[in-house]
Amino acid sequence: MSQPSLSLVDTDPAELAVDAIVIGLHSQPDEGGALLPAAGAESIAAAFDGKLTSTLALLGASGAPGEVTKLATLGTIAAPLVVAVGLGDEPSGSAPEPETLRRGTGAAVRALAGSATVALALPLPDDEDAPSVLRAILEGALLGSYKFAGYKTKPQPNRREPVSALQVHVPDAADPAAAAEVTRAEVVARAVRLTRDWVNTPPNSLRPPQFADAVVAAAEGTGLQVEVLDFDELQAGGYGGIVAVGQGSEAPPRLVKLTYVPEGVESPKRVALVGKGITFDTGGISIKPAAGMWEMKSDMAGAAAVGATMLAVAALKPRVAVSAYLAMAENMPSGTAYRPGDVITMFNGKRVEVFNTDAEGRMVLADAIARACADGTDYVFEASTLTGGQVIALGKRIAGLMGSEAATELVRKAGDEVGEPAWPMPLPDEVRKGMESDIADICQTNANLDRAGHMLQGGVFLREFVAEGVEWAHIDIAGPSYHTGEATGYWTKGGTGVPIRTLLTVIDQLG
Template sequence: MSQPLLSLVDTDPAELAVDAIVIGLHSQPDDGGALLPAAGAESIAAAFDGKLTSTLALLGASGAPGEVTKLATLGTIAAPLIVAVGLGDEPSGSAPQPEKLRRGTGAAVRALAGSATVALALPLPDDEDAPGVLRAILEGALLGGYKFAGYKTKPQPTRREPVSALQVHVPDAADEAARAEVTRAEVVARSVRQARDWVNMPPNELRPPSFAEAVVAAGEQAGLAVEVLDFDELKAGGYGGIVAVGQGSEALPRLVKLTYTPAGVTDPKRVALVGKGITFDTGGISIKPAAGMWEMKSDMAGAAAVGAAMLAVAALKPGVAVSGYLAMAENMPSGSAYRPGDVITMFNGKRVEIYNTDAEGRLVLGDAIARACQDGTDYVLEASTLTGGQVVALGKRIAGLMGSDAAIELVRAAGDKVGEPAWPMPMPEEVRKGMESDIADISQTNSNLDRAGHMLQGGVFLSEFVADGVEWAHVDIAGPGYHSGEASGYLTKGGTGVPIRTFLQAIDDLA
């Protein structure tokens, strides 16, 4: 897994000898929609004697967010190609919103696949917002250019390799704060790209044992402490949820724990990241419809995000103790699969009556959350592609968020900062009442098989496994964890890596 080489430059953008240079372009609705070069492109606009925007307009540019327009420079500047990316209306402040820049940069770099070296001359403010804006540009560039290697046996004549080197224009290329942002962006992007790779792998190539092996190898290389429980150890340890879900597959389940301990920090805050790792979800005995089932290879996106986030934590070394718990299983129908009507005993001793084997994620997560709480933690932050109800309620870009007030606000604020929005949802008492069981402590879904409040049922169930005094947040990424449409902004088709950047920002905020 490689990503472009990233560097800072302070040479005049018009003099940069690169294959292409990216500039921003604003629309001006108060001036009849006239185009305006964004800050950072002044010397390039001057080289065109005031005709740059009119030429781009002739090529169809409107300045709409994410729109990409290419213009051959014919020797006017050192770079042979200008790529103007729309940034929307002229901002009232010194720079557009970071997320707008992140998306625009991603779109531009992806459009330049096949170019070896690309320079970015985009707007940077000269105030306290500069680090956040630079971070958005760097992340957009590194993530927008991602492409999964795939499994094709013949070279594809239309395939163009991603950009191999990126230069970002800044006022001072030696500035330590800016250089620190480059280092952080490289670490974070590598983490997100790793999660995307795991999610995009076909399910026959990434089953629980091989997924565990891949995470363990990456964790050990990063210097993390690693623990793996196999099927026999899970049974002996009382992990009834993970065992039940995984016992129907010949590729038996695993629980992987990765641990980072900060050096020289006395009594650090403790965070547990928990991820759902269903490497393929057929629905089990309650089998899913065939249409679109292939996309269930992405049902391990939460665990992929947690594992990859831990790799970034190991590199960034925050002053917070962080552990990652990846609950891995393959939900298959077979003679050994668990059934509707079963009663299973979870890791914390609670007994659960099963109504629908397709609501398996909450079972593996319940065990992992209970284990995290037993190990000792101040916060549990959990990510999972848990319910179709999340997509129905909030769509493909906004995650559902439930939990304790403090953790909800921590995750919501972090997500807003990095462009991974999450919307707080309630956990009404009537939802819990609907999950009462006649023979066990709780039923796994609504006892009437009523899908009303389906997303809320998942959060309510998970709350049963959080220890008293632990702040916790459940992030339902059923939509945001996998992008099934055409590439958009810095999101390419397939795995997204959500919510890695949210979790890393939340850890920074706690530190």
């Protein structure tokens, strides 16, 4: 689905001739739960002669965050429909938290599918927080309108197309700073939506060669340098982990490298992004249970996010040199699959004893991380759907975060800022001791097949392939990369695009 057009307006919201206008609604616990129109809705509330909130209350509105209530205006204002989205309790500051606005805007715009043009009259502060609040509203609107095109062969009689045009009310539509936020939001949302498309694509349509081709096609004309290694080149280059995982499939593995070099910047900081691109994960010889295995089409979400991040980098042009390494393979059981008990020589020369072929992500990532370090970098930020242990420990919304102190703190702060939280986890010595091998440099998992600290085992293993002096962060997005429930906020069912906005914020901060 195409992305909606986005524009700024400073016309009185009550006079905007659109299909629907979105306003914010607060609850007031100290006033017995009475409703309060949020800033930005003043002229609309006035047009209803003080009856707007009482009417919304009759329709069941409570002001709870993300709650959407629709009210026909019957000619009271120019738009035929007012949509009130709950923003929670009346804020003590000048505006609600950006993530509250981001989720509320996404919910409202998604609920307006079938409307052509929608205007947003939501609270914007007039202080230093204005850019981050506007950015949240813009991102929420564009991401909340996402819908995967799908593969249905018959027209759906009740299908409502997503909103095609969005207008955001601001104090001054000609403000260059606000216009810059629009441009950025369009670039970022396009990257997130593309990632969602890739993650939602069926695995028979996006095997490693097709995935690599899709990334190369998307990078065409962006100015990014592109390198693709096929199976023979990977084998000749010593990428033992990627080769081992991919050799069980008739669809051979790929390593895609994308490179951005800023113009006119002398000795820029160097950032490497690494993404796990397992286009489908059966577990290999250590095969997974059948229940829920279909979700393993999303095991390439890290590579999808990293690849799309690079497209945004090419458009935003930060003052940082950024390279991305997308390790793509399909983990299948066959006569050529790698086995428990194998010893694999990795790109950096270390030898790994394999105990579980379903711990394949760390194998391909280790090669990609080692290659990134060999090419030369100051930072490595890696994203992967690595372990079920992340979901057990932190749930479906919070990523696991491991690595060096400086890099993990950058990611943590950026994630908090953009609504993609990540929680720092330790890398204990005893976990590393449990991965000692009798015959190789390290075991791929705990030598006693103990799943205790499973998420931490992944981080400990990957640390072995980070060069000395390189700041690094491993972001385990097993939960937040794929949303299995009903749509909520600006997340729709399926791929989410996490952690693109975090990575872009980190790159901005390093520039």
